[in-house]
Amino acid sequence: MPDVGPLSRSGPDEIILSPASPGDLCSSLEHRRARRLAQVIVTLGQMGTADQHRAALWLEAWGRSYTLCSPCWDATRQVAQARRPGLVITDTTRTLAR
Numbered sequence: 767m768p769d770v771g772p773l774s775r776s777g778p779d780e781i782i783l784s785p786a787s788p789g790d791l792c793s794s795l796e797h798r799r800a801r802r803l804a805q806v807i808v809t810l811g812q813m814g815t816a817d818q819h820r821a822a823l824w825l826e827a828w829g830r831s832y833t834l835c836s837p838c839w840d841a842t843r844q845v846a847q848a849r850r851p852g853l854v855i856t857d858t859t860r861t862l863a864r
C-alpha cells in the first residue's frame with residue numbers, strides 16, 4: 767500500500783481518522799484499479815508491541831497513513847477492534863471544516 771506520509775502522530779492502540787482529499791483513491795489494490803475514491807485517511811498508531819508480535823497487528827503499517835474507502839475502513843476497524851481491545855479511534859473527519 768502506498769504511504770501518503772505522516773499527517774499526524776498517533777499513540778499506542780490509537781487510530782486517527784482524517785478526511786481524505788477530493789480525488790484520493792482507496793489504498794486497496796483492487797480499489798485503486800477500479801479508481802474507487804477514498805473517504806478517509808487512516809493513521810495507525812502502535813497496535814501492540816514489537817516484541818509481542820503475535821498479539822500485535824500490522825507492524826509494518828505503524829505510523830503510516832492510508833487512504834481508504836468506507837467499506838475498507840469498516841473492515842480495518844473491525845479487525846483492529848477485535849484484536850486490540852484497548853483501541854482508541856480519534857475521528858477528526860467531523861470536527862474539521864472542509
Ligand SMILES: [Zn+2]
Pocket residue numbers: 792793794797802834835836837838
Ligand atoms: Zn477500498
